[in-house]
Amino acid sequence: xGAYIVRRLLQSIIVIIGVTLVSFLALQAGGDPTYLFVxxxxxxEEIESTRRALGFxxxxxxxxxxxxxxLARGDFGQSLSYRQPAMEIVLDALPATIELTLFSMILxxxxxxxxxxxxxxxxxxAWDGSITTMSMLGQSIPSFWMGIMMILFFGxxxxxxPISGNVPFLKPLxxxxxxxxxxxxxxxxxxxxxxxxxxxxxxxxRNTRLVRSSLLEVLEPDYVRTxxxxxxxxxxxxxxxxxxxxxxxxxxxxxxxxxxxxxxxVVVETVFSYPGIGRLLFAAINQRDIPLxxxxxxxxxxxxxxxxxxxxxxxxxxxxxxxLTGGRG
Amino acid sequence: MSEIEVxxxxxxxxxxxxxxxxxxxxxxxxxxxxxxVLAVAFLLFAAIAAVFGGWLxxxxxxxxxxVLRLADPMTSGPDGGVFLLGSDALGRDVFSRLLYGxxxxxxxxxxxxxxxxTIGITAGLLSGYFGGWLDDLIMRLGDIQLAFPFILLAxxxxxxxxxxxxxxxxxxxxxxxxxxxxxxxxDTLSLREKExxxxxxxxxxxxxxxxxxxxxxxxxxxxxxxxxxxVASVILSEAALSFLGxxxxxxxxxxxxxxxxxxxxxxxxxxxxxVFPGVAIMLTVLSFNILGDWLRxxxxxxxxxxx
Numbered sequence: 001x002g003a004y005i006v007r008r009l010l011q012s013i014i015v016i017i018g019v020t021l022v023s024f025l026a027l028q029a030g031g032d033p034t035y036l037f038v039x040x041x042x043x044x045e046e047i048e049s050t051r052r053a054l055g056f057x058x059x060x061x062x063x064x065x066x067x068x069x070x071l072a073r074g075d076f077g078q079s080l081s082y083r084q085p086a087m088e089i090v091l092d093a094l095p096a097t098i099e100l101t102l103f104s105m106i107l108x109x110x111x112x113x114x115x116x117x118x119x120x121x122x123x124x125x126a127w128d129g130s131i132t133t134m135s136m137l138g139q140s141i142p143s144f145w146m147g148i149m150m151i152l153f154f155g156x157x158x159x160x161x162p163i164s165g166n167v168p169f170l171k172p173l174x175x176x177x178x179x180x181x182x183x184x185x186x187x188x189x190x191x192x193x194x195x196x197x198x199x200x201x202x203x204x205x206r207n208t209r210l211v212r213s214s215l216l217e218v219l220e221p222d223y224v225r226t227x228x229x230x231x232x233x234x235x236x237x238x239x240x241x242x243x244x245x246x247x248x249x250x251x252x253x254x255x256x257x258x259x260x261x262x263x264x265x266v267v268v269e270t271v272f273s274y275p276g277i278g279r280l281l282f283a284a285i286n287q288r289d290i291p292l293x294x295x296x297x298x299x300x301x302x303x304x305x306x307x308x309x310x311x312x313x314x315x316x317x318x319x320x321x322x323x324l325t326g327g328r329g
Numbered sequence: 330m331s332e333i334e335v336x337x338x339x340x341x342x343x344x345x346x347x348x349x350x351x352x353x354x355x356x357x358x359x360x361x362x363x364x365x366v367l368a369v370a371f372l373l374f375a376a377i378a379a380v381f382g383g384w385l386x387x388x389x390x391x392x393x394x395x396v397l398r399l400a401d402p403m404t405s406g407p408d409g410g411v412f413l414l415g416s417d418a419l420g421r422d423v424f425s426r427l428l429y430g431x432x433x434x435x436x437x438x439x440x441x442x443x444x445x446x447t448i449g450i451t452a453g454l455l456s457g458y459f460g461g462w463l464d465d466l467i468m469r470l471g472d473i474q475l476a477f478p479f480i481l482l483a484x485x486x487x488x489x490x491x492x493x494x495x496x497x498x499x500x501x502x503x504x505x506x507x508x509x510x511x512x513x514x515x516d517t518l519s520l521r522e523k524e525x526x527x528x529x530x531x532x533x534x535x536x537x538x539x540x541x542x543x544x545x546x547x548x549x550x551x552x553x554x555x556x557x558x559x560v561a562s563v564i565l566s567e568a569a570l571s572f573l574g575x576x577x578x579x580x581x582x583x584x585x586x587x588x589x590x591x592x593x594x595x596x597x598x599x600x601x602x603x604v605f606p607g608v609a610i611m612l613t614v615l616s617f618n619i620l621g622d623w624l625r626x627x628x629x630x631x632x633x634x635x636x
Contacts, residue, residue: 011472018473026485036489136622140561140615142568145588145607152600263480267569271592282573285488293488297481304478 005313012309017068019301023294024067032056036290037080071298077291081284086295090277094299095170097276100269101261103192104200108257112204116211123216131208138205143264147198147271154194164273166191195272199264203257258307262300365623368616375613378431386425390582393419402601415601417590423601426582427609433576433583434613437497437567438560444502446556449509454540456510457517468514471507479504483566487575494577497570501563508555516548550628557621561614568610584610 027033034051042050051057055066070077076087119131155163169188173181227237269278277296284292378385394416402415402423415423456467474482483500490496520526521544529543570576571585579586584606591602 015473015477019477022477022482023485026489033489136618137611137615140565140618141611142565142572142585142588142607142614144569144572145603145610148588148591148595148603149607151595152598152603156596156598258478262478263566263569266480266484267572270573281484285484286574288488290488293485297485301477301481 004316008309008312012305015305016302019298019305020068020071021064023297024064027290027294028060033290036288076295076298079284079292079295080289081287081292082289086289086291087299089292090280090295090299093275093277093280095168095174096166096274097265097269097278099166099168099170099188100192100195100199100274100276101258101265103189103196104203104261104264105257107196107200108203108207108261112207112211115204115208117215119208119212120215120219128212132212135205135208138201138208141201143198143202144267144271146201147195147268150194150198151271161194162191163194166274166276195268195274198268198271199261202264203260206260207257258304262304364619368619368623371612371616372620375431375435375609375616378428379435380432382425382428382432386428387422390421390425390429391580393421415599417587417594417602423587423605426587427584427605429582430584430587430606430609431613433494433571433581434564434567434610437494437501438564438617440498441501441563441567442505442556442559444498445505445559446509446552448503449506450513450545450552452506453510453513454517454545457514458521458536458540458544464514467510471510474507480566480569483570484573484575487570492575492578494581497567497576501566504566505559505563508559509552512551512555513548516551517544520544520547554621554625554628557617557624561617561621564610564614564617 027036032051034047034054034056037054038047038050055063058066074087076085076090078084079086079089082089115131115135119128122128150161151163154160167184167187167190169181169184172178172184265276266278266281268274269276270282273279277300281293281296283289284296417423417426452467452471456464483504486500487496490500526539526543529539534543567576568583568585568588571583572589574586574589576583576585587606588603591599591606594602
């Protein structure tokens with residue numbers, strides 16, 4: 001167990017180093033990065049002095065080492081458009097993104113279980129058919145289009161939900177202002193409904209299929225048949241014997257889920273003018289604000305990696321069958 | 330027999346002498362299932378639009394008409410033509426742009442899995458056949474990539490490299506290789522010890538020939554399933570990146586960029602600009618997903634666990 005944790009920790013550190021290497025190389029991949037930092041009308045001397053000031057005239061490995069050194073000290077460089085430390089801006093937008101991601105993750109997990117169970121225990125019937133078809137459809141709709149359609153319908157046609165912005169909950173909470181945080185909460189959720197559904201649909205559809213197929217697998221084995229033949233009520237068989245074994249694969253994907261949701265979050269935030277990291281990244285992309293893009297990408301990737309590490313460690317505790325040397329099976 | 334061997338045995342027949350009857354069985358199963366037929370029909374339609382879009386489109390997709398901006402669907406356009414699906418904020422025909430958009434989506438989809446598949450299959454073959462440090466290196470590289478949310482990687486590179494079909498294909502292709510490498514590696518590991526591979530080795534075939542002529546043809550079938558699902562997810566990613574403005578240059582119409590442009594006129598309720606490109610993406614992705622499902626069930630139901 002201890003050896004496994006150390007191994008996974010080391011692995012995560014290597015991956016995070018990989019992330020910094022990739023974000024460093026991405027900057028170099030387009031040729032001399034100096035041109036991203038100067039205006040188009042800059043004179044040759046200006047370009048040369050910027051190159052020197054930013055250290056782009058040094059050999060690559062030296063540049064990388066000082067890049068990593070700066071990161072380790074929490075210095076992600078100055079945002080080109082905000083003229084502020086990039087990490088500060090990204091961290092400021094992080095709570096809103098966490099709210100949106102958590103909301104859609106909860107949505108995707110909570111609804112997937114009843115849908116998946118319903119389809120599995122009614123295998124081959126109209127229930128199963130329509131749920132399977134819906135989840136096939138849900139996996140084929142781009143999240144941002146889902147968002148646009150909901151803006152058209154719920155926001156503009158029946159005017160039921162707000163179509164942009166957010167009401168912060170985590171931000172006042174972190175600041176210690178519990179009164180504001182909890183009085184905000186209903187409106188926070190109200191603003192999260194549309195973007196949350198847009199981000200969560202794909203995961204909901206995938207999880208539903210996963211719950212269905214993993215339940216179908218455990219409904220077969222002998223211990224379920226034995227439980228049934230002993231005359232144990234069907235619902236009890238389902239909850240105590242089958243579901244208990246079916247939810248392990250579901251736990252596995254919770255960590256990976258974040259990565260899937262992230263893809264949606266980046267675009268959906270833009271659709272709903274939701275002030276999180278996604279919209280920030282979108283603006284930074286359009287303004288070629290590389291330090292801001294780097295800070296956002298490295299922060300999100302690190303959260304993703306640490307979450308996966310956490311899930312792996314929880315998983316080992318949950319399922320004694322997991323081979324400690326080989327990771328999850 | 331292990332699961333993999335059963336799989337190999339099951340699809341091994343496809344390339345045997347009975348391929349004609351297999352083909353008949355395939356089409357029978359497809360017709361019985363109904364949905365795959367519709368999927369194939371739609372994909373054929375999309376492929377025709379992609380190849381012959383230039384002839385089929387009623388208008389030049391980039392021809393602006395500032396008098397006929399934001400025309401409703403079915404209004405008459407210039408030169409006696411009709412804006413079947415309306416016109417956009419610059420008076421360009423939405424239907425013609427949709428037809429051209431199929432070209433980008435399908436080209437990028439297929440080219441990206443060709444790139445990803447080639448890298449992944451080669452890496453998997455080498456990894457499985459030689460094992461040792463090469464295997465370790467390739468598989469750890471794959472682990473690292475999977476631990477990195479792909480969309481962020483794509484954004485990072487496209488921001489710096491700039492937009493363009495080729496950059497899009499390369500980035501999306503590299504995003505896919507690990508899946509292929511893992512499956513090919515597992516199959517290669519089990520085939521490496523088989524009699525017919527032993528025989529080829531005993532006959533003095535070169536290692537290159539053993540890997541690419543003896544082993545490769547026997548592991549291709551299940552990859553078609555992965556490829557089908559992959560095209561679907563690549564097209565979704567392409568649409569998202571185009572939507573973010575990271576796709577192809579702005580003068581090339583794509584479904585994703587059409588949706589991005591539709592946001593400005595959303596509040597004015599110009600619904601057709603937002604609805605039709607999305608429907609096109611959804612139907613294409615759905616068709617590839619249905620096709621993948623059918624292929625998997627047809628080739629080997631056991632693959633269900635791996636995809």
